[in-house]
Amino acid sequence: MAERVLQGQPDIILMLRRSARARRITLRISSLDGRVTLTLPTHVAEREALAFARQKEPWIRKHLAARVEDVRVGYGVVLPVEGRDRTVIAGSGRAVRLGEEALAVPGQPDAVGRRLQGFLKARARDVLAAACDDYAARLGRSYSGLSLRDTRSRWGSCSSAGRLMFSWRLILAPPEVLRYVAAHEVAHLAQMNHSPAFWAEVTRLYGPYDAERRWLRTEGNALHRFRFGD
Incomplete structure (x- = not known):
């Protein structure tokens, strides 16, 4: 997978993934680590996928903001x-x-x-x-x-x-x-x-x-x- 950046405050790292099985462009945000994965079919141009991500930017930022932060277990937790x-x-x-x-x-x-x-x-x-x-x-x-x-x-x-x-x-x-x-x-x-x-x-x-x-x-x-x- 390749990394791309959706610039903003803060920047959003997109993991670009091509899939022969994909039929359309999709976005997924991991509930565990907040990773944003942009999946696109092999025949779709990268610029089209990035345009899709920019269109969905408010949705991405909303979900990232709502994500619960990780807690490293140790004394006092x-x-x-x-x-x-x-x-x-x-x-x-x-x-x-x-x-x-x-x-x-x-x-x-x-x-x-x-x-x-x-x-x-x-x-x-x-x-x-x-x-x-x-x-x-x-x-x-x-x-x-x-x-x-x-x-x-x-x-x-x-x-x-x-x-x-x-x-x-x-x-x-x-x-x-x-x-x-x-x-x-x-x-x-x-x-x-x-x-x-x-x-x-x-x-x-x-x-x-x-x-x-x-x-x-x-x-x-x-x-x-x-x-x-x-």
């Missing part, structure tokens, strides 16, 4: 864990300790983010596995495995082989949101689609889910602002 804000503080001993109001992380300050990420991933696995075991038992189906990733585009998935995948950052969401996502993916063990029958299965397993889906749409992206040194 307030981090939501299972839906509750906890302050990251210096700890003693060898293990990270989760309290009602604080996360106590031992070790050197420059290793806090990495240690805390490892702790959160382990906790996410435990909590998600317990929820999935519960829902799978109710469904009368079993899953073949469970993995965690730091996915940007989805909170979970279920493969045709019955393997479940989740974003470990769900541990930063309220518990009911995590459990809804677990129920959603487990329901795919019975319905590998998003048909009315699938949503009926989700409702049977979890109950009403509109509030949890809405939370993910409106608040979910903010969970990606926390940077752990990875």
Whole structure:
């Protein structure tokens, strides 16, 4: 990809990307790092794509201004864990300790983010596995495995082989949101689609889910602002 500049206050860096699959010029702003990608079909001239970007400049600036800034995790940072804000503080001993109001992380300050990420991933696995075991038992189906990733585009998935995948950052969401996502993916063990029958299965397993889906749409992206040194 090539870089181009949309001059202004401040300048906007455009990542110019040509695609044989593209049928029209498109703009995308990453919710994670604010990168602006301008994609154009191979037959479209660059000047035409840049003219399109200038036309969309107010829209680009509006979305960049609304983007939540990244937070580098370290001592003093307030981090939501299972839906509750906890302050990251210096700890003693060898293990990270989760309290009602604080996360106590031992070790050197420059290793806090990495240690805390490892702790959160382990906790996410435990909590998600317990929820999935519960829902799978109710469904009368079993899953073949469970993995965690730091996915940007989805909170979970279920493969045709019955393997479940989740974003470990769900541990930063309220518990009911995590459990809804677990129920959603487990329901795919019975319905590998998003048909009315699938949503009926989700409702049977979890109950009403509109509030949890809405939370993910409106608040979910903010969970990606926390940077752990990875």
